[in-house]
Amino acid sequence: MTRGEHAPLDAEAVRGDFPILSRTVRDGRPLVYLDSGATSQKPRQVLDAERGFYERHNAAVHRGAHQLAEEATDAYEAARSTIASFVGADAGEVVFTKNATEGVNLVAYAMGNAATADEPYRRFSVGPGDEVVVTEMEHHANLVPWQELCRRTGATLRWFGLTEDGRLDLSDMEDLVNERTKLVALTHQSNVLGTVNPVREVTARAHEVGALVLLDAAQSVPHMPVDVRELGCDFLVFSGHKMLGPNGIGVLYGRAELLAAMPPFITGGAMIGVVHMDHSTWAEPPQRFEAGVPMAPQAVGLAAACDYLSAVGMDRVAEHEHRLTEYAVKLLGGIDGVRIVGPTDTVDRGGAVSFTVEGIHPHDLGQVLDDEGVEVRVGHHCAWPLHRRYQVQATTRASFYLYNTLADVEALAGAVRTAQRFFGTAEAR
Amino acid sequence: MRLDAMYQEIILDHYRNPHNKGLREPFEGEAHHINPTCGDEVTLRVHLAPGSGEGGAAKVADVSYDSMGCSISQASASVMTDLLIGRTVEEGLEMLDAFNELMHSKGQGEPDEDVLEDAVAFAGVSKYPARIKCALLAWMAWKDATVQSLGSDPRAGGDGPEGVS
Numbered sequence: 001m002t003r004g005e006h007a008p009l010d011a012e013a014v015r016g017d018f019p020i021l022s023r024t025v026r027d028g029r030p031l032v033y034l035d036s037g038a039t040s041q042k043p044r045q046v047l048d049a050e051r052g053f054y055e056r057h058n059a060a061v062h063r064g065a066h067q068l069a070e071e072a073t074d075a076y077e078a079a080r081s082t083i084a085s086f087v088g089a090d091a092g093e094v095v096f097t098k099n100a101t102e103g104v105n106l107v108a109y110a111m112g113n114a115a116t117a118d119e120p121y122r123r124f125s126v127g128p129g130d131e132v133v134v135t136e137m138e139h140h141a142n143l144v145p146w147q148e149l150c151r152r153t154g155a156t157l158r159w160f161g162l163t164e165d166g167r168l169d170l171s172d173m174e175d176l177v178n179e180r181t182k183l184v185a186l187t188h189q190s191n192v193l194g195t196v197n198p199v200r201e202v203t204a205r206a207h208e209v210g211a212l213v214l215l216d217a218a219q220s221v222p223h224m225p226v227d228v229r230e231l232g233c234d235f236l237v238f239s240g241h242k243m244l245g246p247n248g249i250g251v252l253y254g255r256a257e258l259l260a261a262m263p264p265f266i267t268g269g270a271m272i273g274v275v276h277m278d279h280s281t282w283a284e285p286p287q288r289f290e291a292g293v294p295m296a297p298q299a300v301g302l303a304a305a306c307d308y309l310s311a312v313g314m315d316r317v318a319e320h321e322h323r324l325t326e327y328a329v330k331l332l333g334g335i336d337g338v339r340i341v342g343p344t345d346t347v348d349r350g351g352a353v354s355f356t357v358e359g360i361h362p363h364d365l366g367q368v369l370d371d372e373g374v375e376v377r378v379g380h381h382c383a384w385p386l387h388r389r390y391q392v393q394a395t396t397r398a399s400f401y402l403y404n405t406l407a408d409v410e411a412l413a414g415a416v417r418t419a420q421r422f423f424g425t426a427e428a429r
Numbered sequence: 430m431r432l433d434a435m436y437q438e439i440i441l442d443h444y445r446n447p448h449n450k451g452l453r454e455p456f457e458g459e460a461h462h463i464n465p466t467c468g469d470e471v472t473l474r475v476h477l478a479p480g481s482g483e484g485g486a487a488k489v490a491d492v493s494y495d496s497m498g499c500s501i502s503q504a505s506a507s508v509m510t511d512l513l514i515g516r517t518v519e520e521g522l523e524m525l526d527a528f529n530e531l532m533h534s535k536g537q538g539e540p541d542e543d544v545l546e547d548a549v550a551f552a553g554v555s556k557y558p559a560r561i562k563c564a565l566l567a568w569m570a571w572k573d574a575t576v577q578s579l580g581s582d583p584r585a586g587g588d589g590p591e592g593v594s
Binding site: 026027032361362363364367368371380384387392393416422423 | 431432434435458466467469497499500501502516557560563593
């Protein structure tokens with residue numbers, strides 16, 4: 001199949017795989033779920049895969065020599081391969097974490113630990129004079145760990161600003177990313193603005209000065225084709241639960257040679273080479289970064305989610321969400337008093353649409369939407385500095401996925417008008 | 430609709446025309462509270478007056494505030510100031526307890542209108558766990574600012590901070 005020739009995604013057919021989407025909320029209203037940016041719903045195929053593991057193969061992986069342990073380990077490692085190829089990585093470059101947040105922390109703490117690690121693991125150490133660069137649109141998960149790393153090590157935190165229309169301001173990139181820069185951490189797709197960042201451009205500059213790039217892909221891997229080699233990033237993190245997979249599992253991708261040179265973050269069982277009473281050595285990656293009995297059933301569930309998305313086709317998922325986003329920007333943008341915070345064109349823009357409604361606080365708007373069965377996120381969406389940048393205290397965010405329909409977007413716009421009538425802020429039309 | 434039960438007219442009235450809003454002097458205690466989930470915030474000042482009657486119970490002479498937030502948090506602050514100004518600290522703390530209990534009643538509370546007066550209008554909020562913090566924001570700030578006020582000026586009466594915690 002070539003791009004443009006395939007049939008568009010059939011959201012109605014997809015919806016049949018998601019049991020929760022047929023339930024009602026708040027006195028019998030059909031559920032209009034527009035909060036996939038926070039967490040996605042799960043198809044039966046994923047639930048079945050996780051249940052199947054528990055019912056047939058459950059054992060602690062990478063431990064024990066009995067048959068169940070073998071089967072569980074095989075299932076876990078097969079899941080790693082599936083998930084790795086979903087983002088164009090090798091299996092050995094995929095570390096399972098609790099979620100994307102833990103993936104960022106893993107790298108930040110490994111860098112912090114590098115200064116006091118044995119000689120082979122000192123490559124990533126940072127200290128006074130070194131700089132870490134982030135952006136003003138980061139989710140707290142890709143901001144606070146770097147603030148903390150800088151605080152602990154004496155390194156300096158710097159950041160890209162944003163333009164009025166919700167894009168990354170690259171005008172001072174030459175100055176910002178320089179010979180002192182150790183790492184640039186940025187989001188691939190903003191969880192608030194929907195903006196898809198020019199990763200290749202930033203990566204090219206970072207590599208020019210010898211800095212590493214960590215990409216927060218929690219909002220991109222679920223929604224568009226992502227290939228780590230094509231992007232050229234050094235690290236990439238994402239969460240399973242935002243991409244039809246189970247909770248409690250996330251992924252850190254790291255280039256093989258980087259993972260090999262990194263000291264561990266969490267230590268304990270299964271991540272060791274040899275243990276003595278007074279010291280230990282480390283296992284090779286990815287095991288070095290997976291202390292304790294890992295989340296095998298969730299890995300199996302996440303692999304099933306990757307298979308599900310691959311079968312639909314990530315191109316088609318992205319195209320479908322693009323249609324929904326276009327429609328949402330048009331319908332919401334056409335309502336008096338609505339201000340979209342983020343790009344109002346749909347170039348390099350994903351399916352998170354955040355907005356304010358004049359005279360109605362997002363909490364109150366969310367309450368009315370909820371009463372209509374429309375479930376959105378209200379607040380600062382773990383991106384407080386971004387909200388401050390656009391001088392809004394909070395926003396309402398609708399975020400789409402492959403199971404949403406144009407009718408969902410209409411329900412959203414209708415509910416916003418209902419809220420305006422309820423609070424008397426716009427003429428009832 | 431459920432909405433009408435939550436957004437009582439009295440709440441919307443206070444939201445549109447808040448009472449006692451704006452920071453004023455004098456004050457002995459000031460508290461700044463933020464709801465970290467939504468960023469709503471309130472800065473609240475308390476001015477206490479020494480009691481004159483038997484036992485010398487401190488009185489709430491003034492409560493002033495500046496705030497940003499949703500209708501529930503704004504209206505709750507406004508209603509609260511109406512209730513508290515002119516009462517003794519002890520009476521205020523009793524109201525706070527009653528209001529707190531109402532907010533955690535999951536929609537099952539039967540508020541005592543004699544104690545809570547207009548604040549009974551917030552009973553519907555208790556059905557929505559995500560909104561309880563909105564309604565309590567100003568009350569908690571008042572409690573903190575009052576503790577400060579009592580600590581800063583023992584002549585205001587009361588037992589000091591230990592007595593109200």
